[in-house]
Amino acid sequence: MEKILIPLLDNDVAPRFDLATDVLIVTIPRETSRRESLEEKVVVLDHASAESICRLAISENVHTVICAGIEAKYHDFLQWKGTKVVDDVCGPVDTVLDAYHDKRLVPGSCLY
Amino acid sequence: MPAIDPAIITTLLSDRDSLSAMLDELPLGVAIMDSQGTLILVNKTYETLTGVDRSRVLGLKCLHSLRCDFCMTDCPLMTGWKKMGAVSVEANIVSRDRSKVLVRLTVAPLLSDGGELRGVVETITSRTTHSLNSVATGVFGLGDLVGRSPQIEKIFTMVPSIAQTDSSVLITGETGTGKDLLAEEIHNASARSDGPFVKVNCGALPDTLLESELFGHTKGAFTGADHNKPGRFRMAHGGTLFLTEIGDLPLPLQVKLLSFLDDKVVYPLGSTKGFHTDVRVIVATHRDLEAMVGFKQFRQDLLYRLNVIRLHLPPLRDRGEDIFLLQDHFLKMLQTRFGKKVEGFSDNAKALLQSYPYPGNVRELRNLIEYAVNFCDGKLIRTRHLPGYLLQPAPGPGAPQPESAPPDMQPPAPAAGPIAAQPQNWNDMQRAMILDALVKSGGRKQQAAAILGWGRSTLWRKMKQHGIS
Numbered sequence: 387m388e389k390i391l392i393p394l395l396d397n398d399v400a401p402r403f404d405l406a407t408d409v410l411i412v413t414i415p416r417e418t419s420r421r422e423s424l425e426e427k428v429v430v431l432d433h434a435s436a437e438s439i440c441r442l443a444i445s446e447n448v449h450t451v452i453c454a455g456i457e458a459k460y461h462d463f464l465q466w467k468g469t470k471v472v473d474d475v476c477g478p479v480d481t482v483l484d485a486y487h488d489k490r491l492v493p494g495s496c497l498y
Numbered sequence: 499m500p501a502i503d504p505a506i507i508t509t510l511l512s513d514r515d516s517l518s519a520m521l522d523e524l525p526l527g528v529a530i531m532d533s534q535g536t537l538i539l540v541n542k543t544y545e546t547l548t549g550v551d552r553s554r555v556l557g558l559k560c561l562h563s564l565r566c567d568f569c570m571t572d573c574p575l576m577t578g579w580k581k582m583g584a585v586s587v588e589a590n591i592v593s594r595d596r597s598k599v600l601v602r603l604t605v606a607p608l609l610s611d612g613g614e615l616r617g618v619v620e621t622i623t624s625r626t627t628h629s630l631n632s633v634a635t636g637v638f639g640l641g642d643l644v645g646r647s648p649q650i651e652k653i654f655t656m657v658p659s660i661a662q663t664d665s666s667v668l669i670t671g672e673t674g675t676g677k678d679l680l681a682e683e684i685h686n687a688s689a690r691s692d693g694p695f696v697k698v699n700c701g702a703l704p705d706t707l708l709e710s711e712l713f714g715h716t717k718g719a720f721t722g723a724d725h726n727k728p729g730r731f732r733m734a735h736g737g738t739l740f741l742t743e744i745g746d747l748p749l750p751l752q753v754k755l756l757s758f759l760d761d762k763v764v765y766p767l768g769s770t771k772g773f774h775t776d777v778r779v780i781v782a783t784h785r786d787l788e789a790m791v792g793f794k795q796f797r798q799d800l801l802y803r804l805n806v807i808r809l810h811l812p813p814l815r816d817r818g819e820d821i822f823l824l825q826d827h828f829l830k831m832l833q834t835r836f837g838k839k840v841e842g843f844s845d846n847a848k849a850l851l852q853s854y855p856y857p858g859n860v861r862e863l864r865n866l867i868e869y870a871v872n873f874c875d876g877k878l879i880r881t882r883h884l885p886g887y888l889l890q891p892a893p894g895p896g897a898p899q900p901e902s903a904p905p906d907m908q909p910p911a912p913a914a915g916p917i918a919a920q921p922q923n924w925n926d927m928q929r930a931m932i933l934d935a936l937v938k939s940g941g942r943k944q945q946a947a948a949i950l951g952w953g954r955s956t957l958w959r960k961m962k963q964h965g966i967s
Contacts, residue, residue, distance in 0.1 A: 401565045402592055455565035455592035474594060476562045496554060498562075 387424065389413050390486065391448040393439060394428065397478055403456035404436035410479060411446055414487065436460045443469055452482060452491070514539070523776070525693035525736035527601075527622035530608075533615045535560045535575040546694045546733045547601065547622055549594030551725065560620065566591045568603055579615060582607050588625065600625040623692050642679050644827045647817040653680070653809055660807055661687035666759065668744075668804045669782040671811030674861030677782035678742060680811060685738040690778060693737025696730050701746035709751055710767050719768025731764045731775050738778045744804070745785030745796065752797045755779075759803050779804070814859040821852055824860060828867040829879075840871055844880045845951030849931050854888055889924045929964040932957070936966075 390413075392399055393406030400406035413425040431438050440460055443451055450470045464471050475482060477497025485491040510516045518539060521528050527544035531537055537560055540552050550563055561569040568589040569576075584606035590598050601622045608617035645651070660667060661684050669677045678697065685695045703711055710719075714729025731739060741747070747755065758764060759779065763772040781804050790796035814821060825843065833840050843851065847870075856862050870883040881889075931950060939945035947957040961967070 395570070398562075400570075401561050402567065402570060404592075405567055405570050454562065455594075456596060457592060457598050458596035461596055473596070476558070496558065496562075498558060 387413055387415055388450065389446060389448045390483070391439070391443050391446070391451045392479055392482070393453050394479065397480075399452065399454050399475055399477060399479060399482055401454045401476070403439060403453045403460060403473075405434045406439065407431050407434050409439055409442060411442075411448065412483065414483070440464060443467075450486075452486060522735070525690065529560065529564070529620040529622075531560055531618040531620065533575075533617055535573070535618065537563055538617070542728070542732065542735050543694065544622065545728065546696070546735075547593065547599065547624055548591060553725075560618075564591055564620075564622070565593075566601070566603060574605055574607075575618065579607060582609060582613070582615065591622070624694070643676055643683060644824055645817060645820045646823060647812075647820045649812045650817060650820065653811070656809070657684055658687055660684055660809075662689070663807070664778050665806040666778075666804050667780045667807045667809065668787075669780065669809045669811065670787075671782075671784065672813045672857075672859055673784045674856075674859035675811035675813060676860055677784075677811060678740070680809065681738070681740045681742075681780045681782060684780060685740070685778075688738070688778070690737050694734055695738050695740065696734035697740045697742060698730050699742050700751075701743035705748045705751070708748070709754070712751065713754065713764050713766055715767035716769040719766070723768070727766070729764065729766055731758065731777055732773055734777045735775045736777075738780055741779065741781045743783060744781040745783040745787060745790060749795075749797065752800045756797065756800045756803055759800075814856040814863060821856075821863070822848075824863055825851060825867060828864045829871065832868050832871045836871055838871055838874065839877065840874050840879060841877045842879070844878045846881045847879050847884060849950075850881055850884060850888055850927065853927065853930070889927065925964070928960065929966070932960060932964060932966060 389411060392410045392412070393403050394400055394408040394410050395406060400408075407430060409429045409431065411427050411429060415424060429442060431442075436457065440463055442448075443464060444467055448469055450472065451464055452472045452475055454474060454476050456471065456473045461471050461473060472486070472491055472493055472495075474494045475491065475497070477485075477495070481497045482491065482495075485495060485497055510520060518541070521539065521541035522543075524541060525543060527547045528539075528541045529537055529544055530539040537556050537558055540550070540555065540563075544550075545552055548564060555563040560575075561573065566589050568587050572587075574585055584604060586602065586604040588600065589603045590600050593599050602625050604621045606619045606621075607615050608619060610616045643650070643654070645654075657680075667681070667684060669680055671677050681697075682695060685691060698712060700708065710723075710727060710729070712730050714727045714732055715723050717723060717726050741755075754765075762776065763774050765772045787796050787801050791798045791801055814824075825848075829840060829842070832838075851863075851866070854866075858865070866885060866888070867879075869885050870879045874880075874883045932946070935946040935949040936943075938949060943957055943961075944954055947954045950957065952960070
C-alpha cells in the first residue's frame with residue numbers, strides 16, 4: 387500500500403503547494419496491474435499553509451507527494467523526512483494518478 | 499522623421515513569428531492569452547522569470563504556468579472581469595527552480611471594438627529584494643554593501659556612472675569581499691534593472707556542462723539533449739550576465755566568450771544559427787588574471803576585452819574602521835533575523851574581532867557574528883561566544899594572496915611580515931592588547947586599564963601574569 391498526497395484546485399493538481407486549501411490523500415495498492423484506490427479522502431484546511439500540508443503529510447505517513455510549484459524549503463524538508471516529492475506536475479488528478487501508477491509520472495510532467 | 503507605415507506595423511503584429519521576436523526583445527515578461535486564459539504566446543523574459551520552456555506551456559491555463567498567488571485567488575478572468583480595465587498588483591510566483599519570486603503583475607484585457615473580451619495581456623517584472631538582509635543601518639552603504647573607508651567610498655561613487663554604461667566590468671578581490679553584491683548593485687543601478695540578473699559560477703560546473711549552461715544547446719546536440727535549452731546568455735537577454743570565478747573558465751570557452759563579446763551573438767551547442775542577445779557582461783575573480791596570462795592559463799585578448807572597467811574590492815583587513823561598521827551592521831541584521839536582543843560587543847570581544855586578520859573577509863566576519871548571536875545568552879557578545887578558532891594560531895602567513903592557477907607555479911609567499919607577528923594564542927593576544935594599551939596611554943596604567951575596559955587592579959594582576967613590568 388502506498389499513500390499519496392496531492393494538493394488540489396478543483397479536480398486538478400493545485401498550481402501552488404502553499405496555496406492549496408484542499409488536499410487529496412489517496413491510498414493505492416502497490417504491485418497490481420489495475421489502479422484502484424483503497425481509501426480516498428479530501429482534507430480541507432482552514433487556511434492555505436505549506437507548513438500545514440507538510441505536517442499533514444508527516445502525520446498521515448504519506449509516502450509520496452505529487453504537486454506543481456513548491457518552494458525548495460518545503461521540498462527539501464519533505465525529502466529529508468523520507469517523503470518522495472514529484473513536483474512540477476500539472477494535470478487532472480485522475481490522469482496524474484494513472485500516470486503515477488503506470489510509472490510514467492516524472493517531475494515536470496504536464497498531463498493536460 | 500520618416501513616416502510610419504501602419505501596414506508594416508499591422509503585419510508585424512499579426513504575424514506570430516514577428517510578434518514573438520519583437521516581444522523577446524522586451525525586458526519584461528509578457529504572456530498573451532485568449533479570453534479563457536489559455537496561453538498563446540510568452541516571451542523570453544517570461545521564460546527566464548518563471549523558468550518554463552515556452553514549448554511546454556503554450557496551450558496551458560495561465561495559472562498552471564505562472565503559479566502566481568494573485569491568479570489563484572483574484573484572477574480577473576476567474577472572478578469575472580467587471581470593469582474591464584488593467585489590474586496591476588504586487589504578487590509572488592514559484593519558479594521552476596523552486597524559489598519564490600516577488601513580481602509586479604499587470605493583467606490587461608484585449609477588447610474588440612464592441613468592448614468584448616478577446617484576449618488578455620499579462621506582464622511581469624521581478625521585484626526581488628533581500629528583505630531579511632536589508633536593515634537600514636545608516637547612510638554608509640550602497641544596497642547591501644556597507645563601508646566608509648576611502649577605498650570603498652571611491653567604489654560607491656563610481657558605481658552610478660559605471661551602471662549607466664554597457665561596458666564589461668571586471669571585479670577583482672579576495673574571496674568574501676563582496677564581488678557578487680557589487681555586481682548586483684551595478685545591475686540594480688543600471689537601466690537594465692528591470693531585466694534579469696543571471697549569475698553563473700564558472701568554477702562550479704564541469705567544462706562540458708558549462709558550455710551548454712552558458713550558450714545553450716539544441717535538441718539532439720549530444721546524448722541526453724532531449725529538448726532545446728536557451729542557455730544563460732539568452733536567459734539574461736535585456737539584463738546582466740554575471741560570470742563569477744572567470745579565472746576558472748576553460749580556455750576553449752574563453753574563445754567562445756571572446757567571440758560573444760565581439761558580436762553579441764550566441765551559438766548554442768549543435769546549432770549553426772546564431773541568436774543575438776543584448777546582455778551586459780560583468781565578471782569577477784579572486785585570481786590574478788595577469789599572472790594567469792603569463793602562465794598561458796587565461797587569454798590575454800579576453801583579459802583586455804573584459805578589463806574595460808576594473809573595480810578592486812580591498813580585503814577587510816585593509817578597510818580600517820569598516821570592521822566596526824560591518825560588525826554593527828551584521829549584528830543589527832542578525833538580531834532582527836533571529837529575534838535576539840543582543841546590544842553589542844564586550845571590549846575584549848571587540849579587540850579580538852579587530853585583531854583577527856579575516857582571511858575570509860566580510861563573509862567570514864558575518865559568519866563569526868552569526869555564530870556569536872546564536873550562542874550569545876546575554877545582552878553583550880563576549881569572547882566566549884565567538885568561535886574558538888579565533889584564538890588558535892593563524893594558519894600560514896594569514897593574509898591570503900590573490901590566487902593564480904596552477905598553485906605550484908605561484909611565487910613563494912613572504913616568510914615574515916606584519917601578519918606573521920599576529921598573536922598566536924589568547925595569552926599572546928592578551929599580552930599584545932595590554933602592551934598596545936600601555937603604548938597608547940603613554941605608560942599610564944589608569945588610562946591603559948580604561949582602554950581595556952578593566953579595573954586598575956585587574957590590569958596590574960594581568961601585567962604581573964604576563965611578566966610585563
